[in-house]
Amino acid sequence: MGQRISRAKAKIKAARIPFTIPRAEDLPARTDAVLTVLYLVFNEGYLASGPDSPPLRRDLTAEAIRLTRLAHDLLPDDPEVTGLLALMLLTEARAAARVSRDGELVRLDEQDRTAWDRSAITEGLQLLHSRADEREAGRPGRYLLLAAINAVHVTAADARDTDWDRIVSLYTRLEQIDPSPVIxxxxxxAVSEFDSSQVALAMIEPLAETLDGHHAFHVARAELLRALGRPAEARSAYDRAIALGGNTAETAHLIRRRTHLTRNGDTP
Structure with a gap:
């Protein structure tokens, strides 16, 4: 990183690029790159990468939220800035329930919802509501849609009450404006919850070549195969996910899921 910074400084000096504080009219063109970096910082804090990292870096998520608040203060009328701040708050609200006392990642459907930060949820929902017109009409941005998806999760009293139809619909809209294998x-x-695991598996199999190096793909595949009663294939998918796992909390969760599958033979 130090070398990259040095090379960047040298390039700026050689090209005589002026280093000035941007004017107000310069901000909109630079917003997308800034929001991308802030979201990356937040995600690293919410599920830190690296086997030696703590599973949660609340210092990073707090700093990402602080900086996004500053961006919102500068651009209060930008729907994507508002959407990102709402997304961060609705996500961070669940942080206290995300890791168990023994250091294992806790899935959303298994989390203690009474431990969620209701003040953060309220603020996030208010921000999202303030942009309801952009979200429901026209082509809303990715952060507004991601915030709307998280809003569905945090407003469900129980995992069984989750409106999966709504989530599938929001992801469909997100695919239209930000198509990617991860989306x-x-x-x-979401389709596996709303429709069936068989349909969902058929959706992700074509992604194998593109996402083979992403542990999230193999986690999803393992869970779908598990639900379909295909334990041998599920076990192999868990093995691949564990090998690609990012930190100890997630790895511990995946090992438990794989072990439970082994103990129960062919039981999904």
Whole structure:
């Protein structure tokens, strides 16, 4: 990183690029790159990468939220800035229930919802509601749609009450404006809840070549195969996911899921 910074400084000096504080009219053109970086920082804090990292880096998520608040103060009328801040708050609200006392990642449907931060949820929902017109009409941005998906999760009193039809619909809209294999993968997970694991598996199999190096793909595939009563294939998918796992909390969760599958033979 130090070398990259040095090379960037040298390039700026050689090209005589002026280093000035951007004017107000310069901000909109630079917003997307700034929001992308802020979201990356937040995601690294919410599920830190690296086997030696703590599973949650609340210092990073807090800093990402702080900086996004500053961006919102500068651009209060930008729907995507509002959407990203709402998304971060609705996601961070679940952080206290995300890792068990023994250091294992806790799935959303297994989390203690009474431990969620209701003040953060309220603020996030208010921000999202303030942009309801952009979200429901025209072509809303990716952060508004991701925030809307998270809003469905946090407003469900129980995992069984989750409006999966709504989530599938939101992911379909997200695919239209931000098509990517990862979006399709997440949509398939929602489809497995709304429709069937068989349909969802058929959706993700074509993604194998593109996402083979992504542990999330193999986690999703393992869970779908498990639900379909195909334990041998599920076990192989868990093995691949564990080999690609990012941190100890997630790895511990996947090992438990694989072990439980082994103990129960062919039971999904």
């Amino acid at each position: 399709t993968l997440n949509k398939a997970i």
